[in-house]
Amino acid sequence: MDSAIANPQAEHDAAEHEHVYLPQHRHHFETEEQQREAGSFGMWLFLLTEIMFFGGMFFAYLLYRNWYYDAFVAASNTLNIGMGAANTAILITSGFFMALAVWAAEVRKKNVLVWMLVLTTVFGAAFLGVKYFEYKEKFELHHIPGAGFDVSQFINPPMDAKTGKPVGNPLPPDVAQHTQIFFFLYFAMTGMHALHMIIGIGLLFWLIARSQKGDFSAGYVAPIENFGLYWHFVDIVWLFLFPLLYLINRHPLAH
Amino acid sequence: MTEHEQHFHDPTNVTNPEHAEHHIVSPLQYVFVYISLLIGTALTVVAANIDMGVLNPIVALGIASTKMVIVILFFMHVKYQSNLIKMTVGAGFFTFLVLITMTLSDYMSRAWGLW
Numbered sequence: 228m229d230s231a232i233a234n235p236q237a238e239h240d241a242a243e244h245e246h247v248y249l250p251q252h253r254h255h256f257e258t259e260e261q262q263r264e265a266g267s268f269g270m271w272l273f274l275l276t277e278i279m280f281f282g283g284m285f286f287a288y289l290l291y292r293n294w295y296y297d298a299f300v301a302a303s304n305t306l307n308i309g310m311g312a313a314n315t316a317i318l319i320t321s322g323f324f325m326a327l328a329v330w331a332a333e334v335r336k337k338n339v340l341v342w343m344l345v346l347t348t349v350f351g352a353a354f355l356g357v358k359y360f361e362y363k364e365k366f367e368l369h370h371i372p373g374a375g376f377d378v379s380q381f382i383n384p385p386m387d388a389k390t391g392k393p394v395g396n397p398l399p400p401d402v403a404q405h406t407q408i409f410f411f412l413y414f415a416m417t418g419m420h421a422l423h424m425i426i427g428i429g430l431l432f433w434l435i436a437r438s439q440k441g442d443f444s445a446g447y448v449a450p451i452e453n454f455g456l457y458w459h460f461v462d463i464v465w466l467f468l469f470p471l472l473y474l475i476n477r478h479p480l481a482h
Numbered sequence: 483m484t485e486h487e488q489h490f491h492d493p494t495n496v497t498n499p500e501h502a503e504h505h506i507v508s509p510l511q512y513v514f515v516y517i518s519l520l521i522g523t524a525l526t527v528v529a530a531n532i533d534m535g536v537l538n539p540i541v542a543l544g545i546a547s548t549k550m551v552i553v554i555l556f557f558m559h560v561k562y563q564s565n566l567i568k569m570t571v572g573a574g575f576f577t578f579l580v581l582i583t584m585t586l587s588d589y590m591s592r593a594w595g596l597w
Contacts, residue, residue, distance in 0.1 A: 264564055271574070478535070
């Protein structure tokens, strides 16, 4: 096509075309802002479906807690508040580094971005590590719903060494069986949350590898920003799981 | 650039100002958000150990909701987004609350008159 070289109009078109290969400004978007907003909009729509998904489980918890209040109180109070609180702090720390990663990508600091993503991953993995020890304790106490579930702790609460009194009110055997529903919801909700974290950590490895190549420190921030939205969403789910599962049954209502 | 082109390419975001200006939240602001979230976590643990009767779950959910709003506004940048994004987020939570309220009222009212 020697005419293209000779033709100033074609040369102009080629120069105009150069910019469409910017990943932050594809040719079907008018401006970078428009592309960015379209991406954020899509990500938020996905997160709304996630709200509905987790919302169903939160609703089930709300309803069953009202139906089987005594069983839920007894089961909830066997959870380890110290580990739950530590995990909340760990997850908030992870989210903090994620927020800094988005900042680093926006100001195009490649090394800072990589390190912030690494720290996000480390704290995310620490959260799962604590969760492992919590689940392990549930296995040891036979608090896994199913044929192997053991209600004896709720029928005959163990004595507290310091006070010499039982750690909780003894439950009738039929009521004690309902603690299985609490643990079913506990594992469903924290398990689904943990699955989201595992997926997130998988994505973080991919983002770290691409960040290392400089993919996200030259103006193309969308993958980091949208992953940040996902990571913060998973954070928010835990911000509700912690009080609802661990904390709100410390002072049960007498009835 | 012709007038026609100017209308469709709107790089200055003036003709159709639907996109929010790209705002970068500073690290210092993130530090404040981080500290406030940690304080919220400590508060909710302390509050759980105080006997407030029916208020215990309400206070716990109130603190959790406050933390959520802080995360959404700053960590998730919604404070600096366009009205479209703000409406989307708001609509999502509103729909969720409608679903909770209507399902709960169904469960609560089903047995009415049956005893």
